[in-house]
Amino acid sequence: MAIKKITTPLNERDARSLRMGDEVLITGPILIGRDAAHKRLAAALEQHGAAPVDLNGQVIYYAGPTPAKPGRVIGSAGPTTSGRMDPYTPQLIRQCGLKGMIGKGPRNQAVKDAMKERGCVYFVATGGAAAMLARAVRKSTPLLYEELGPEAVCRLEVEDFPAVVATDCEGNDLYEEGPKKYKKGNAI
Amino acid sequence: MRSIEYGKIADAVRDMCLESNYDLPDDVRACLNDALTKEESPLGRSILRQCLDNAAIAGNERVPICQDTGLAVFFVRLGADVRIEGGILPDAVNEGVKRGYREGCLRKSTLDDPLFARANTGDNAPAVIHLELVPGDGLEITMAPKGGGAENMSRLKMLPPSAGEQGVIDFVAGTVVEAGGNPCPPTVVGVGIGGTFERVALLAKKALLWPLGRANDDPRYAALEQKILRRINDSGVGPQGLGGSTTSLWVHIEHAPCHLASLPAAVNINCHAHRHAHRAL
Numbered sequence: 001m002a003i004k005k006i007t008t009p010l011n012e013r014d015a016r017s018l019r020m021g022d023e024v025l026i027t028g029p030i031l032i033g034r035d036a037a038h039k040r041l042a043a044a045l046e047q048h049g050a051a052p053v054d055l056n057g058q059v060i061y062y063a064g065p066t067p068a069k070p071g072r073v074i075g076s077a078g079p080t081t082s083g084r085m086d087p088y089t090p091q092l093i094r095q096c097g098l099k100g101m102i103g104k105g106p107r108n109q110a111v112k113d114a115m116k117e118r119g120c121v122y123f124v125a126t127g128g129a130a131a132m133l134a135r136a137v138r139k140s141t142p143l144l145y146e147e148l149g150p151e152a153v154c155r156l157e158v159e160d161f162p163a164v165v166a167t168d169c170e171g172n173d174l175y176e177e178g179p180k181k182y183k184k185g186n187a188i
Numbered sequence: 189m190r191s192i193e194y195g196k197i198a199d200a201v202r203d204m205c206l207e208s209n210y211d212l213p214d215d216v217r218a219c220l221n222d223a224l225t226k227e228e229s230p231l232g233r234s235i236l237r238q239c240l241d242n243a244a245i246a247g248n249e250r251v252p253i254c255q256d257t258g259l260a261v262f263f264v265r266l267g268a269d270v271r272i273e274g275g276i277l278p279d280a281v282n283e284g285v286k287r288g289y290r291e292g293c294l295r296k297s298t299l300d301d302p303l304f305a306r307a308n309t310g311d312n313a314p315a316v317i318h319l320e321l322v323p324g325d326g327l328e329i330t331m332a333p334k335g336g337g338a339e340n341m342s343r344l345k346m347l348p349p350s351a352g353e354q355g356v357i358d359f360v361a362g363t364v365v366e367a368g369g370n371p372c373p374p375t376v377v378g379v380g381i382g383g384t385f386e387r388v389a390l391l392a393k394k395a396l397l398w399p400l401g402r403a404n405d406d407p408r409y410a411a412l413e414q415k416i417l418r419r420i421n422d423s424g425v426g427p428q429g430l431g432g433s434t435t436s437l438w439v440h441i442e443h444a445p446c447h448l449a450s451l452p453a454a455v456n457i458n459c460h461a462h463r464h465a466h467r468a469l
Binding site: 081106127177 | 232234238252253293295297306308423432
């Protein structure tokens with residue numbers, strides 16, 4: 001299957017045009033944010049009715065890179081387990097207009113419902129391939145919560161970042177469909 | 189009595205932090221290459237290729253294989269005839285960890301408190317150190333950095349003895365299959381059987397130290413390793429949990445004597461970045 005080139009930020013139509021299993025190369029700005037940052041974003045949303053960063057049309061990458069070596073843009077930067085962000089994600093999709101997420105591992109039904117409703121797509125990158133994925137990062141700028149160290153929010157510029165559509169806007173989920181295809185007999 | 193200098197231990201630990209996080213061992217690469225020839229899913233093959241490319245980039249460019257450079261876990265075999273000059277062993281290990289994680293640009297993932305403050309200690313200390321006293325005048329240190337994603341999918345169960353071999357297979361394979369894509373498959377599975385509640389967890393972790401492809405010395409346990417591996421790979425979970433025939437690369441079992449009323453079992457999962465470094469001082 002041909003690899004699709006996509007550019008960020010995404011609008012709803014872009015998100016809805018992607019299908020489960022599509023292999024993509026992502027170019028453009030994305031945000032990095034994970035556990036502690038999500039907790040803070042959700043608290044800000046609760047208290048002030050808005051997030052301290054504009055998430056409309058944005059793609060968020062769940063990652064906590066290693067410190068950059070001298071002369072490099074970023075350290076190794078692979079995805080972390082997305083499920084830990086599930087409790088905070090539906091409100092970021094519904095209230096802030098988040099259109100894409102990059103991580104690893106399946107999402108829960110509440111996240112998939114919000115994705116379907118608003119047109120948001122979930123990509124996965126290969127977990128543990130952090131040195132290779134970091135090569136696609138052209139620029140990294142700290143944005144929020146620098147005191148969180150590896151958990152700070154940064155804006156990245158990526159070029160041809162390799163990912164796969166794991167869950168599309170129709171709720172099709174490669175974490176369910178993929179294993180079914182390769183399961184042997186009556187295996188668990 | 190043989191003396192080993194505190195500074196020599198700290199230096200060795202510093203070097204191991206870098207080596208384990210930059211260089212994927214040859215046995216793991218060989219196993220990934222072998223899986224690539226057998227994997228049925230085209231996407232699975234592409235993921236396995238990415239894992240191998242990534243290991244080559246990390247080794248050549250001296251950067252971490254994975255951004256989760258882990259909690260620093262050590263297994264130390266200290267000879268009874270060894271005296272450490274200038275300090276105590278845990279301090280030397282922690283000093284080496286602080287230097288290694290700083291100088292190697294490795295991520296600091298250790299929090300000071302698990303529940304309330306959850307503040308980063310900033311230097312990845314304290315390390316987790318398992319000390320074993322052995323005869324002789326040697327000092328052997330193995331470092332196995334442990335990432336959170338795979339560690340979170342690990343489980344322990346006090347099975348009734350009546351559960352038997354099938355109960356162990358169901359529990360271990362069930363744990364790995366249920367973990368799906370979360371621990372970054374293809375994984376390596378460490379299994380502990382026997383001992384007590386706390387020992388079985390340590391057995392499972394120690395089982396992860398064996399070279400990939402090495403079967404258990406006891407043919408009954410070697411056969412059990414293969415049964416569990418087949419059961420896991422028949423599940424279809426596959427590379428990264430997206431479907432395929434390679435969910436785990438290998439299963440290693442460590443077993444120990446246990447109470448007549450117990451059958452403890454534990455599963456400790458490692459991702460494909462199955463990292464180790466070893467030094468004999």
